[in-house]
Amino acid sequence: MSIKQLLLAGGVGLLAVAMSAGLASAVQSEGQPAAAAPVVSSGAPIVEITKRCPSLRYVGRKATFEVVVTNRGTGPARNVVVTDNFPAGVEFLSADNGGQREGGNVVWNLGTLEAGQSRTLKVEARCNQITNVRNMARVTYCAEAQAECQLVVKGIPAILLECVDDPDPVEVGSQTTYTIIVTNQGSETGTNIAITCTLPPEQEFVKAGGPTEARADGKVVTFAPLPSLAPRAKATFLVTTKGVRPGDSRFAVSMKSDQIDSPVTETESTNIYD
Known part of the structure; x- marks a missing residue:
């Protein structure tokens, strides 16, 4: 099975495409789709991932990070796994839909994502230090796609x-x-x-x-x-x-x-x- 790597416009991330099994596409946090995808055969899954987070938070405040994965294809995507990475300075609090913390990541094992099906996953975290947070999520099945969002954490003098x-x-x-x-x-x-x-x-x-x-x-x-x-x-x-x-x-x-x-x-x- 050949793997082709495409660099997305706008610096969104790296897209890995399994040509014989399906296609993954990445979407920016603003919701703009990536560059045009290669042609796939009928019945292939096309999994899209979108990452959203607030643009600004202050130290000590909570923030909700959201990942949306959607199968835009005509066939099921099997063994779908979503991994959301958390950098230093952001404290994990909770995850919905069975998400489990594994080191600096939150991992969801979604199983099969049917054609046209979409799943929204959320993580709640606390911003503990002044920093610029780059939060990246990745979906894998028979291919892989990534999306990220940026969060600026500021302090307040009192x-x-x-x-x-x-x-x-x-x-x-x-x-x-x-x-x-x-x-x-x-x-x-x-x-x-x-x-x-x-x-x-x-x-x-x-x-x-x-x-x-x-x-x-x-x-x-x-x-x-x-x-x-x-x-x-x-x-x-x-x-x-x-x-x-x-x-x-x-x-x-x-x-x-x-x-x-x-x-x-x-x-x-x-x-x-x-």
Whole structure:
């Protein structure tokens, strides 16, 4: 039995054709058929495979991968096996229609696919890391065909802003320090994180420090943007003030970044007494 290999237009994949037993054709994830197939004799199976998946997911989210195999021929395709490959970073969760996990693959033994019959197979998986996923499925019977889909997995930064004073309460003429902690709780790096602090009337600026330069202009302290903050990383900014008159004061902190559309604010209460 001779085997002929055809390279499909559009880079879909490799098509193997068993000329004496049948024909397999591959279809892109958008549903466009491959190049014209060789002529086959009456009663031959022609098995087509289509692969579908979402184009974008975020880290930690689930994705459903779908394989459709269809016998477009006039005869049955026997001993049909579908293999769906999963690359690193994608965690297998479940498969329908009796699909079994075998290493990095999910395998379905479909048996006979009659002429005109179609089977839809689904796999649910979780995207665990930032990556570009190339998911390929293969159908074999007396010939072989492949199809693939592309999935981009992205992360999301999630910046937490915290502020605490020490000491509190504060006597007029004494100092207190505000510790501002910025934590990236997300799965992607946060960029250009800018901290701005506003002092209340009951306080005056003494000093400030942190991973970027601080500038004071009256009651406003501005830190230069922090270029990047990796997932699970923290950055600490310090602002020291002095109590100048008694009152229940409010120290305000505002945070912006490339990924934050509107400022995040935090207010810390400090009691200043005579």
